[in-house]
Amino acid sequence: MLELKSISKNFPGVKALDSVSLQFEPGKIHALVGENGAGKSTLIKIITGIYQPDGGEIHFNGERLCFQSYRDSLARGIDIVYQEIQVIPDSTIAENIMLDKMVTYGGTGIVNWNKINEIAATYTAMVGLNLPVSTPVRGLSAAQKQLVQIAKALAAHARVLLLDEPTSSLTEHEANNLFVMLRKLRDDGVTILFVSHKFEEVFAICDTISVMRDGRHVGTRPAAELTRSELVRMMIGRDCKDEHLGRLDVNRDRELLRVEHLTRTGKARDICFSLHEGEILGLYGLVGAGRTELARLLIGEDTPDSGAVFIDGRQAHIRSVADSLYHYKMGYVTENRKEEGLLLKEPIRTNITITVWNRLINRLTRAISPARESGITGSMIESLQIKATSHEQKTEDLSGGNQQKVSIAKWLAADCDILIIDEPTVGVDIGAKDQIHRLIWSLAKTSRKGILLISSDMPEIIKVSSRILVFKDKGIVGELTGVDDPARTYEELSTAIGRHLQ
Amino acid sequence: MQDNLNDSVPAAAKSVSVDSREWISGRTLGLIISTTVLFAGLSLFSESFFSQYTMFVISRQIAFYVLIALAQAVCLVVGGMNLSVGAIGSISTIILGLCLDHWGLPGWLAVPLTLAAGGLAGLVNGLIITRLKIDSFIVTLSMMFIFMGLRSGISGGEPYAVKDSFTFIGQKTVLGVPYVFLIMLVVLAATGYLYRHTVFGRRMLATGGNENAARLSGINTGNMILSANVLSGLFAALAAVLWASKLGSAAPETGDDWLIISFAVAIIGGTGLNGGVISAFGIFMGGAIYLLIQHGLIEVKANPYYAKSFLGALILLAIVVDRVREIYGTRKRA
Numbered sequence: 001m002l003e004l005k006s007i008s009k010n011f012p013g014v015k016a017l018d019s020v021s022l023q024f025e026p027g028k029i030h031a032l033v034g035e036n037g038a039g040k041s042t043l044i045k046i047i048t049g050i051y052q053p054d055g056g057e058i059h060f061n062g063e064r065l066c067f068q069s070y071r072d073s074l075a076r077g078i079d080i081v082y083q084e085i086q087v088i089p090d091s092t093i094a095e096n097i098m099l100d101k102m103v104t105y106g107g108t109g110i111v112n113w114n115k116i117n118e119i120a121a122t123y124t125a126m127v128g129l130n131l132p133v134s135t136p137v138r139g140l141s142a143a144q145k146q147l148v149q150i151a152k153a154l155a156a157h158a159r160v161l162l163l164d165e166p167t168s169s170l171t172e173h174e175a176n177n178l179f180v181m182l183r184k185l186r187d188d189g190v191t192i193l194f195v196s197h198k199f200e201e202v203f204a205i206c207d208t209i210s211v212m213r214d215g216r217h218v219g220t221r222p223a224a225e226l227t228r229s230e231l232v233r234m235m236i237g238r239d240c241k242d243e244h245l246g247r248l249d250v251n252r253d254r255e256l257l258r259v260e261h262l263t264r265t266g267k268a269r270d271i272c273f274s275l276h277e278g279e280i281l282g283l284y285g286l287v288g289a290g291r292t293e294l295a296r297l298l299i300g301e302d303t304p305d306s307g308a309v310f311i312d313g314r315q316a317h318i319r320s321v322a323d324s325l326y327h328y329k330m331g332y333v334t335e336n337r338k339e340e341g342l343l344l345k346e347p348i349r350t351n352i353t354i355t356v357w358n359r360l361i362n363r364l365t366r367a368i369s370p371a372r373e374s375g376i377t378g379s380m381i382e383s384l385q386i387k388a389t390s391h392e393q394k395t396e397d398l399s400g401g402n403q404q405k406v407s408i409a410k411w412l413a414a415d416c417d418i419l420i421i422d423e424p425t426v427g428v429d430i431g432a433k434d435q436i437h438r439l440i441w442s443l444a445k446t447s448r449k450g451i452l453l454i455s456s457d458m459p460e461i462i463k464v465s466s467r468i469l470v471f472k473d474k475g476i477v478g479e480l481t482g483v484d485d486p487a488r489t490y491e492e493l494s495t496a497i498g499r500h501l502q
Numbered sequence: 503m504q505d506n507l508n509d510s511v512p513a514a515a516k517s518v519s520v521d522s523r524e525w526i527s528g529r530t531l532g533l534i535i536s537t538t539v540l541f542a543g544l545s546l547f548s549e550s551f552f553s554q555y556t557m558f559v560i561s562r563q564i565a566f567y568v569l570i571a572l573a574q575a576v577c578l579v580v581g582g583m584n585l586s587v588g589a590i591g592s593i594s595t596i597i598l599g600l601c602l603d604h605w606g607l608p609g610w611l612a613v614p615l616t617l618a619a620g621g622l623a624g625l626v627n628g629l630i631i632t633r634l635k636i637d638s639f640i641v642t643l644s645m646m647f648i649f650m651g652l653r654s655g656i657s658g659g660e661p662y663a664v665k666d667s668f669t670f671i672g673q674k675t676v677l678g679v680p681y682v683f684l685i686m687l688v689v690l691a692a693t694g695y696l697y698r699h700t701v702f703g704r705r706m707l708a709t710g711g712n713e714n715a716a717r718l719s720g721i722n723t724g725n726m727i728l729s730a731n732v733l734s735g736l737f738a739a740l741a742a743v744l745w746a747s748k749l750g751s752a753a754p755e756t757g758d759d760w761l762i763i764s765f766a767v768a769i770i771g772g773t774g775l776n777g778g779v780i781s782a783f784g785i786f787m788g789g790a791i792y793l794l795i796q797h798g799l800i801e802v803k804a805n806p807y808y809a810k811s812f813l814g815a816l817i818l819l820a821i822v823v824d825r826v827r828e829i830y831g832t833r834k835r836a
Contacts, residue, residue: 299718301717301718320717320720320722321717321718321719321720321721322720322721322722324720325719325720326720332718334718339712339714339715340712340714340715340718341715341718342712342715343708343711343712343715343716343778344712345711345778346708346711346778350704350708354704354708354716354719354720354721355719355720357701357704357705358701361700361701365699366699366700366701367695367699367700368699368700368701368704410719414720
């Protein structure tokens with residue numbers, strides 16, 4: 001049994017963990033849920049010795065643990081599989097699994113590759129990874145890399161396995177395979193700690209659910225006794241409804257965007273659709289279904305092999321994001337806001353006005369007017385309710401939800417008619433998530449934008465869209481209309497989507 | 503968390519100016535203190551330091567350091583580098599020499615031609631970097647050797663004579679201030695204005711800050727990198743023209759020590775090695791510090807054979823200070 005007793009951890013200015021006590025019994029799968037910033041990551045980093053607690057004790061099978069580093073935790077059979085995939089891309093599967101357990105010929109120091117490959121193969125078989133262990137990891141899919149990590153933990157004979165959002169890059173089928181394996185490990189007596197945002201899978205696989213909020217342990221319940229809405233209330237401390245936000249007024253007479261037979265080898269397969277004024281067209285699919293690839297083709301980051309794009313009835317030739325923005329008023333809110341969306345070290349002002357600098361110059365001095373820059377920043381902060389201490393606050397220091405609002409704001413500042421919004425609520429906590437949903441919805445409803453909403457989050461896409469296209473293997477496999485019809489239920493719509501994906 | 507929602511907006515307006523002022527004073531204060539200490543030290547311990555002649559030499563030399571550093575800084579700003587600054591300076595000197603000495607062109611024609619040649623050299627660098635997407639390190643390293651070979655081949659290692667009418671810029675003063683210093687001030691002020699206020703400058707800064715984000719925000723980042731390289735070539739050629747004017751001849755070895763100077767002054771002056779950060783005032787102070795330290799080494803009769811070690815250590819120190827500040831900064835926030 002792994003026991004945490006009054007664990008506290010302070011970072012300058014933040015109480016990350018406030019006297020958290022938890023028990024994890026062997027032979028069970030424990031879920032650890034909570035909003036971003038609730039303290040889940042800090043807690044697992046303390047269990048694995050990456051952080052040292054400021055107060056409290058960790059006991060494992062009656063013995064007090066004082067880890068100084070991750071190596072210490074590994075030595076006791078506590079291992080972690082991260083949400084970001086951590087493998088050595090140029091090494092083989094076997095090398096990744098056996099990295100810290102190299103087998104040599106006797107004591108010679110010469111590596112016995114046959115033996116290593118043989119051992120590694122037993123673990124890849126265990127996790128259901130059907131590839132030769134001599135395959136380099138670089139070419140593997142995200143799911144396969146995840147399995148390599150789990151195999152590595154198993155090879156280390158982990159007795160406690162921590163999984164931090166392990167399914168974030170897996171398809172449903174792959175996730176189900178993972179769950180089968182986790183249940184088997186559980187039955188072998190491994191303690192499994194499962195950190196996740198996805199309620200469906202928490203309820204599907206976990207035996208007990210522990211909820212954290214603002215660095216405190218709110219409660220632990222058997223999964224069977226907890227409903228979805230109770231769990232949400234525990235997580236955010238209030239009710240949060242997941243109903244559709246309301247009917248949108250789609251103007252069928254104005255076609256903002258029409259895509260005809262857009263094709264690009266390996267990225268888009270004969271894509272045809274149109275987007276109207278005031279419409280939110282949801283693009284649903286699993287990670288890798290070809291939706292981001294389509295977005296990149298549309299904004300000129302990539303060039304199609306064939307097909308045509310029409311904007312406001314005119315055929316468009318978009319060769320760069322600059323073309324897309326300045327000639328066609330189409331903006332793209334990226335899914336990787338930290339890597340591709342924002343200048344993190346720069347103030348909010350810079351990130352909001354970057355798309356409109358050319359409109360703010362004084363004719364004589366050629367200088368960007370600070371007053372007008374500040375005016376735009378102020379009105380965006382106000383209308384999108386961005387929580388910031390000043391216009392000059394470093395964008396890096398904002399919360400995930402507010403960073404997302406900043407990356408949407410720059411396209412609104414540029415007055416784009418078409419917005420492609422890619423996974424807008426990844427890494428955003430539940431409270432801010434709802435705000436972003438309402439923001440996107442009102443952009444279509446009142447500001448009359450046409451929005452392509454890319455999301456792998458089914459409740460989200462059903463809550464916000466008026467129509468949904470289902471993507472699979474780089475092509476469109478189905479369409480659902482009238483999603484904003486109040487008469488239709490979540491269950492009905494989600495089943496319909498599921499049918500298209502079969 | 504709920505509570506903060508309400509008080510966030512009113513607080514915004516107040517703290518705007520405070521934030522930026524605090525940041526500038528941190529770094530700039532360090533530069534000002536270092537310069538003052540060095541200056542005071544030299545004034546106290548050196549008898550000749552305050553002479554009019556020393557001041558003339560010092561201010562003119564600072565001007566060269568600043569121009570050379572600018573040639574490097576504009577490339578650092580967009581997230582690249584230019585190892586061929588000295589080599590471009592060198593080939594520009596040869597072209598100036600050819601124009602004036604060999605073809606007998608007048609100065610008003612020779613100087614623009616030389617500047618154009620410098621810009622062209624930068625353009626070649628920039629085109630290879632952006633169109634073929636090759637790292638600026640390897641491109642400018644190769645071009646450095648190409649340009650240096652060309653200058654030796656063309657000149658045969660012999661200096662070219664320049665007309666007497668051409669040397670007043672490098673050797674004369676106006677109201678006691680060297681022309682070279684005034685030219686540098688104008689160029690530096692224009693560069694500072696460019697980055698602080700204009701769309702072009704801020705787009706270059708954004709490109710260096712995060713190239714992907716800048717491109718996905720509608721900035722033609724390729725053109726920004728290309729322009730930065732052209733600017734770099736122009737600055738190197740300008741420094742070369744002024745240097746020839748100062749020497750009274752176009753010497754092929756011009757530029758041989760510019761590479762280290764360009765990095766040292768730019769880095770001491772606070773130009774970000776990872777792009778996105780530049781300060782005109784910082785580069786000026788960087789030039790002053792670099793010069794005062796060199797001067798100081800002579801005053802204390804340091805063994806000149808070790809001079810390069812001092813300068814190398816100085817650059818490293820500037821980077822280490824910056825890095826420590828960065829690490830400390832993130833800790834404080836985490």
